[in-house]
Amino acid sequence: MQRTQVAIVGAGPSGLLLGQLLAKSGIANVVIEQRSADYVLGRIRAGVLEQTCTDLLRAAGVHARMDAEGLPHDGVCLAFGGRLERIDLHGLTGKRVTVYGQTEVTRDLMDARRSAGLSTVYEADEVAVHDFLDGSAPRVSWLKDGQRHELQADFIAGCDGFHGVCRASVPAEKISLHEKVYPFGWLGLLSDTPPVHEELIYVHHERGFALCSQRSTTRSRYYVQCSLDDKVENWSDEAFWHELRLRLPAEVADKLVTGPSLEKSIAPLRSFVAEPLQFGRLFLVGDAGHIVPPTGAKGLNLAASDVGYLWQALEGFYAGRAGEVDHYSQRALARIWKAERFSWSMTTLLHKFPDNGTFGTKMQLAELDYLFSSQAAMTAVAENYVGLPM
Numbered sequence: 001m002q003r004t005q006v007a008i009v010g011a012g013p014s015g016l017l018l019g020q021l022l023a024k025s026g027i028a029n030v031v032i033e034q035r036s037a038d039y040v041l042g043r044i045r046a047g048v049l050e051q052t053c054t055d056l057l058r059a060a061g062v063h064a065r066m067d068a069e070g071l072p073h074d075g076v077c078l079a080f081g082g083r084l085e086r087i088d089l090h091g092l093t094g095k096r097v098t099v100y101g102q103t104e105v106t107r108d109l110m111d112a113r114r115s116a117g118l119s120t121v122y123e124a125d126e127v128a129v130h131d132f133l134d135g136s137a138p139r140v141s142w143l144k145d146g147q148r149h150e151l152q153a154d155f156i157a158g159c160d161g162f163h164g165v166c167r168a169s170v171p172a173e174k175i176s177l178h179e180k181v182y183p184f185g186w187l188g189l190l191s192d193t194p195p196v197h198e199e200l201i202y203v204h205h206e207r208g209f210a211l212c213s214q215r216s217t218t219r220s221r222y223y224v225q226c227s228l229d230d231k232v233e234n235w236s237d238e239a240f241w242h243e244l245r246l247r248l249p250a251e252v253a254d255k256l257v258t259g260p261s262l263e264k265s266i267a268p269l270r271s272f273v274a275e276p277l278q279f280g281r282l283f284l285v286g287d288a289g290h291i292v293p294p295t296g297a298k299g300l301n302l303a304a305s306d307v308g309y310l311w312q313a314l315e316g317f318y319a320g321r322a323g324e325v326d327h328y329s330q331r332a333l334a335r336i337w338k339a340e341r342f343s344w345s346m347t348t349l350l351h352k353f354p355d356n357g358t359f360g361t362k363m364q365l366a367e368l369d370y371l372f373s374s375q376a377a378m379t380a381v382a383e384n385y386v387g388l389p390m
């Protein structure tokens with residue numbers, strides 16, 4: 001039977017970043033992924049990195065392309081009631097965010113793992129985790145090319161996302177789940193068109209939320225709120241661009257450059273947290289342990305901070321401070337819940353809810369009006385958006 005120190009299930013950003021950091025600390029690890037590398041790279045997801053995330057990518061040694069191609073953003077904009085307002089992130093917090101797509105982060109991590117000759121199993125079928133609760137001999141098993149494989153490890157890191165096998169393998173009586181599902185989704189479109197604005201614009205509109213984001217100076221990412229039963233095939237590119245224009249302030253809509261979509265997809269929105277995040281020798285990391293609505297740009301960044309906490313805990317264990325692994329869950333959850341609150345509050349503030357009524361909409365507009373009348377209120381949003389300290 002194969003053996004390693006840490007078995008990592010999932011080759012998304014959580015699994016790959018953890019693998020890179022553990023290797024830097026001399027801790028052997030193997031990544032087992034159910035999909036192909038190309039499939040993983042084909043998923044279009046996050047676009048905004050907090051400094052906590054870029055610091056960890058730097059510690060992992062995968063920052064060269066991010067430094068060269070990432071776009072530092074000192075501010076973020078909100079549009080509502082025909083207004084376009086800006087929050088001066090850097091002026092209010094001394095920090096900024098970096099616009100650099102999750103796809104590129106994942107690509108950089110994959111390239112670094114390959115260059116380091118670290119072991120990654122792609123297209124693994126029927127992945128399962130065993131014997132993690134009593135800490136005797138945790139194992140991961142899988143099928144590959146018709147062969148059954150088993151890997152023994154000291155620890156298993158469940159980096160396998162919301163639909164993964166790791167959380168699902170925890171006995172129901174040992175885990176608490178907290179969830180809120182929102183009554184709408186986000187229809188996203190990626191296009192090789194110049195961004196409509198130099199910074200991101202989050203839009204509150206009577207027709208629904210919209211977001212103008214970007215991946216580079218020549219590639220844009222846009223979202224419009226859509227109904228839960230909407231289908232991507234219901235949306236031609238023209239229909240998307242028309243709806244987006246209707247939700248933008250006129251001064252912005254006039255500058256919108258449209259073009260053919262490279263990708264279009266609908267993501268449901270939910271808030272979700274599993275507690276605790278440790279079960280004997282199994283840890284839940286990133287989306288395997290929690291989900292946020294993307295309104296606060298926290299999903300990928302929370303995955304990164306989980307990885308940072310687990311890396312520190314495992315470094316401590318292998319340095320003889322065995323008890324450090326027992327603090328991972330509590331430390332990670334303290335930051336997770338604050339990011340959950342911020343993501344929930346931004347979603348509640350900016351989206352059209354079916355039961356809002358005119359009063360609910362007036363409350364949203366009053367809060368937005370107050371936000372831009374108060375440096376304290378803008379500072380509160382800014383310090384959450386750039387990322388609270390780890």
Ligand code: FAS
Binds near residue numbers: 032045127163166301
């Ligand atoms: P991931 O889901 O990225 O990776 C998990 C990996 O585990 C996948 O590669 C999967 O194939 C693999 N896996 C699953 N089951 C397995 C099994 N049984 N065995 C082996 N491998 C298995 N965040 C933002 O900040 N902004 C956004 O705009 C944004 N948009 C999103 C859109 C969508 C549709 C989704 C689903 C998420 C979005 N997110 C966004 C959040 C997203 O970026 C996640 O936070 C991020 O991908 C988390 O990374 P991981 O924890 O690695 O999970």
Ligand code: PHB
Binds near residue numbers: 294
């Ligand atoms: C994105 O660029 O995909 C993006 C940016 C900010 C968000 C959500 C998504 O809050």
